[in-house]
Amino acid sequence: MALNRRQFLIGAGGLAAAATTTGLGACAPGAPSGSQGGGGEQGGKTNLALAWWGNPTRNKNTEAEIQAFQQANPNITLAGQPGDFAGYWDKLATQTAGGQAPDIIQMDMAYIAEYGNRGALLDLEKTGADTSKFVEGTVDSGRINGQLVGVNAGINSAVIVANPKIFEKAKMDVPDDKTWTWDQLSDVAAEVASKAGVPFGVVYLFGGDPMFGAYLRQNGKELFTEKDVGFEPADAQAWFDLMMKFQKAGSIGTPQQISEEGSPGGGKPIDQSAIVLGKAALQYQNSNQLEALNAASGESLKLLRAPSLAGKATERKAWYKASMLWSASAKTKNPEAAVAWINWFANTKEAVDIDKAERGIPPNAELQEYIRPKLSPAQQEVAKFIVDIKPELASTPIAPPPGGGKLAEIMFRYETDVLFGKASTAEAAQKFVDEVKSNLQV
């Protein structure tokens, strides 16, 4: 044999060592993440890094906005760092760990407390961020521990999108969203699914946290309080029971179909979601995604309100969600320049001329009026919807505390357990609350 014992030991030992150590090395901190990040000043000019996640349209818009901003502020140069949502957070975490966080950061509600509570974000108000013209209820979502660490970049609302073609096929009317209850939603969804022959009456309804949040608020609870979970296992159980009721009625597909479709944002890209492929009559979504859905499906989908317990839209405890926010790194070398971008984006016509409603409806009331005629038909529909639901708004929910950003993912996992009969709704609800709580403690 060519391989004797000693050669074998040397070879295998070396390879084994290499294999295990590479795995460990990957978990080390402070690995320099390339040349990006970190602001600096050269010859009187300030260089700032600007990071965002998005889609091709947003990337193009943001590049154009950077150009326009630099023309208005010749002393500031912005270096863009585009990314996609999933990879964005890993990158931001490693950059922050290495002290190389981008100066200006596009932030999400799920993560803002994670960074804000740990002192990684700049207090924007102190540095001169101007939100004086913002619509009521759009500023506070960016406040952590009393500090404004994120400025709303666009208003959103959790909606149910309907495909009128599928309702037509089922010979049904699109339901009246001002009076419908959760039970009526289930009935409509079951009926349209069976009559039109599509797998899903309504999809994504239970997988995401906004609809759970709406349900909780209508029951006098919240997803989160300042430092804790805002609901009891019994509330979660009621939600899981509701899901099983929907499932048994045939409103949301089979367990396998639900599992395959995944959770909103955690599963398929939006252009391959069920409503786009004609497999669903109704789908939970954020309002700013209407245009993308229309473009991908070639339909003109309709926006519907989330249902209420009472059958009255005015009692559904709606809220304006920040589709995303602008934050700045606490370590930026030039806080004024970072805030200059944020103010420019939030309060100038030049910015909104480019962005339109791609990041959501502008929170600045004057700009809202200004831009409406210039919007595409789908965006106009969204803008109208955002204004229409004003009487239905209740208090703005607070951002999830650190560790709370994974609530939706955890919830969907336990829902899958329930759907496949691996746990009762009571067991799953208890474990769900326990796990979310244990994440918050750390």
Added chain:
Amino acid sequence: MSAISELSTVHRVKAKTPEEKRLRAREAARDNKAGYLFLLPWLIGLVLIVAGPLIASLYLSFTNYSLIQAPQWIGLENYARMLDDPRLLQSLKVTFIYVIVGVPLQLVVALAIAMLLNEGMKGLAFYRSIFYLPSMLGASVAIALIWRQMFESDGLVNQVLRLFGIPATTSWIADPKYALSTIILLHIWTFGSPMVIFLAGLRQIPGMYYEAASVDGASHWAQFRRITLPLLSPIIFFNLVLQIINAFQAFTQAFVVSNGTGGPSDSTLFYTLYLYQRGFGQFQMGYAAAMAWLLVVIIAAFTAINFFFSKYWVFYGD
């Protein structure tokens, strides 16, 4: 070895006066310096890329480190918390099933294909490359994506089944009962690298053993049992050790097939995937580092057990 020791003996005999000794020592020091200089590139790599991060991760495993704030020393708390973590148990279960089922099956397939290829067929190099290809691709994101689409309810697998009149609508990746099996299947499919090593090993077995056995009337099975297996056992052992170590660290397939969730219902929550979720998803890098060290201990234990039992079945020709 022996040549060097002879040389040093010669030196020792020659160096009699103190002056000579000093000269010798200086020469030796210069030789050493040159040696270290040649080693330097490797040494720098080892320290910066392997040893440094390794020690850092050991340190981090005793801290609460959120990536955003500086690490805080918390002693053994991370390790204590692992005792009471149901998802950690689940991830260990998934990973053990994957290793214990996937690795032997993969090696059986690899050996079978290697023996087929060893029959001296035409175009061996071509077939070898073809069969090796999945190994190169298997860990890639693209293949994992294709895998996901193949095993969806409308995927290729079900479409083929329907051609044969089976009304298959099962979504293999979306049902907790089957999801892990599809990833084990992907692992088996990447049998190329152990196959190539097996092929090399088979080539080393002298043909005369088989000739002699045939003359004695030994069946093919007996030849395989009595000649191929014993003579190949060091190679089998080598592949087994390496593949187990690799399989414990499987990540990409599970990450892509389940969209990083380990779902459905944590049925594909591989250990490294859970580690990643803890570290980068939940900002608990200290806990993730502790998990990494637990994995080192597990892999070391498996390897030690392997080596312990190897003396009962591995046959070294020398």
